[in-house]
Structures are given as structure tokens and as C-alpha cells.
Amino acid sequence: MTRQTKQKKETAPGPVPDDPKKVAFQQKQGETVHEALARSGIDPSVVALTAIGGYQVTVPKEHLHFSALQTALDQQSAAVQAGDFSRPEAMLTVHAHTLDAVFHNLLIRAQRSMDAGHNAAAETFMRMALKAQSQCRTSIEALAEIKFPKSATFIRQTNIAQQQQVNNGAAPAAGPTARPQEKNVTPTNELLEATHGERLDTGTTSKAGGSNPQLETVGAVKRAKK
Incomplete structure (x- = not known):
């Protein structure tokens, strides 16, 4: 060959x-x-x-x-x-009904075992019944997700701030001249004269004010020429 x-x-x-x-x-x-x-x-x-x-x-x-x-x-x-998806939808619907039947059957077995005094068997049947009920709910949720899928939300804005302040107060008045609300905070490294009404010490002698009339300007100090 x-x-x-x-x-x-x-x-x-x-x-x-x-x-x-x-x-x-x-x-x-x-x-x-x-x-x-x-x-x-x-x-x-x-x-x-x-x-x-x-x-x-x-x-x-x-x-x-x-x-x-x-x-x-x-x-x-x-x-x-x-x-x-007609066939998967039919399968999930049938599975939900089947699991519901299993749940009720195990629930009846648990009740009969409890009436007979077999508490251990009743607890086992009850656990199995609740598992069947949970699987029934999962099948219904999967069916609802296929029929009514959740819409995805895409957020284009990225927040990279390490410290963020959220103001939950009243919103400012709408209009072209409206300005956002600001909090009056003076940082520790900011000059005092940047704030209205506060000035730094200029180093010159100031005159006595009217609030303290008993205070007078200090006289000249007599010192040696050399």
C-alpha cells in the first residue's frame, strides 16, 4: 500500500x-x-x-x-x-416544579418522622427539604435572568482622590451666577493675611489704642555711646 x-x-x-x-x-x-x-x-x-x-x-x-x-x-x-432559548426556559421551569415536589415530599417525611419520635430522621429530611427549596429558588432566578436580563451600567468617570468630602446639605440655588458651597477652612501652612481681617506682624511699633488709655509709649533708653 x-x-x-x-x-x-x-x-x-x-x-x-x-x-x-x-x-x-x-x-x-x-x-x-x-x-x-x-x-x-x-x-x-x-x-x-x-x-x-x-x-x-x-x-x-x-x-x-x-x-x-x-x-x-x-x-x-x-x-x-x-x-x-425556548428549550432551556422550558427545562428550568420543569426543574423548578420538580424541585418543589421534592421539597413537599421531604417535608411530609420530616413531619411523619417527628410525629413518630424519630427526631434524627426528621432533622435529616428537613435539611434535604430546605436544600430542594433552595435549588428551586435558584432555578427560578436563573429563568428570570434569561427572560429579563439585567442591563449593564458603564461608568466612564474615575475617582482617584485619596480624601474626599461629601456635602449632603441643601443644594445651591440654580442659575448662571450660582456658586458651589465652600467650607471656610484655613490650612496650617497658609498665611494669615490670606484671610480677610487678619494680618501678619510687620515688626514696627504700633501706637497705643483707645481701648487701653493707661498704657503709654516706652521712653528712650539711655545707653553708653561705646
Whole structure:
């Protein structure tokens, strides 16, 4: 067998298996058998086949065809990717009703166990009932998020101030001449003359004021010439 013939044989599409328990996979153009098997092994639909086949009870296991189930799963995935969420919405609604039924069933079991004096069993059933109720609420919240998604809020302004003062008082009067309210605060490193009515000491002798008439200017001091 030549190398070209061997390559054509590897890239040939795989036949659909007659065994209902086998999964059919199709090779893409230029894809080897090992590459096709690796791609199918991580495909979400293929991975879910075993779990669905083991847990579902609507179709007998001997009549469940894995290849047909894979096709149905691929169709549902394609519908969601196209924006059709009708099937997930129906699933969440059914899950909420099912979990609500589980909650009431466990609640009744807890009540019967409590009446019979089996407090430990009653506590176990009560815990399981509350878990089912919590999962029911989660399913309803997920359904509401799909039906009514929350709108995102984008804030373009960035506040990088380390110290910020928030004034919760009355808003200033509106108008073109309105000025924002300011707090009269004199920093410790600001000159006194920057504030109205306050001046620094100029170093000259000031005259006696009228408030203290008994005070007089100090006379000249007699000192030696040398």
C-alpha cells in the first residue's frame, strides 16, 4: 500500500454504526482518524451521552440509539447558539416544579418522622427539604435572568482622590451666577493675611489704642555711646 493510498483511507468518513450503543463520528477533510476521535471525545454532546443514557427513564435503554441522541443534542446546542432559548426556559421551569415536589415530599417525611419520635430522621429530611427549596429558588432566578436580563451600567468617570468630602446639605440655588458651597477652612501652612481681617506682624511699633488709655509709649533708653 502506497503512502497516498494510506492517507486517503485515514481521511475517509467513518460509517454510521449499526450498534445503538456506539457513537458515530465524522472526519473532516484533511483530518486523520486519531484527530477525529480526539475531537469527538471532548465534544459536549458525546460526553453527555453516557450520563443521559444511564439516568433517563423515558426510553428503555435497549431502544436508546446513541447516534440519534447525539444528533438531537447537537440540534439543541445549535438552537441556543442561534439565540433560541425556548428549550432551556422550558427545562428550568420543569426543574423548578420538580424541585418543589421534592421539597413537599421531604417535608411530609420530616413531619411523619417527628410525629413518630424519630427526631434524627426528621432533622435529616428537613435539611434535604430546605436544600430542594433552595435549588428551586435558584432555578427560578436563573429563568428570570434569561427572560429579563439585567442591563449593564458603564461608568466612564474615575475617582482617584485619596480624601474626599461629601456635602449632603441643601443644594445651591440654580442659575448662571450660582456658586458651589465652600467650607471656610484655613490650612496650617497658609498665611494669615490670606484671610480677610487678619494680618501678619510687620515688626514696627504700633501706637497705643483707645481701648487701653493707661498704657503709654516706652521712653528712650539711655545707653553708653561705646
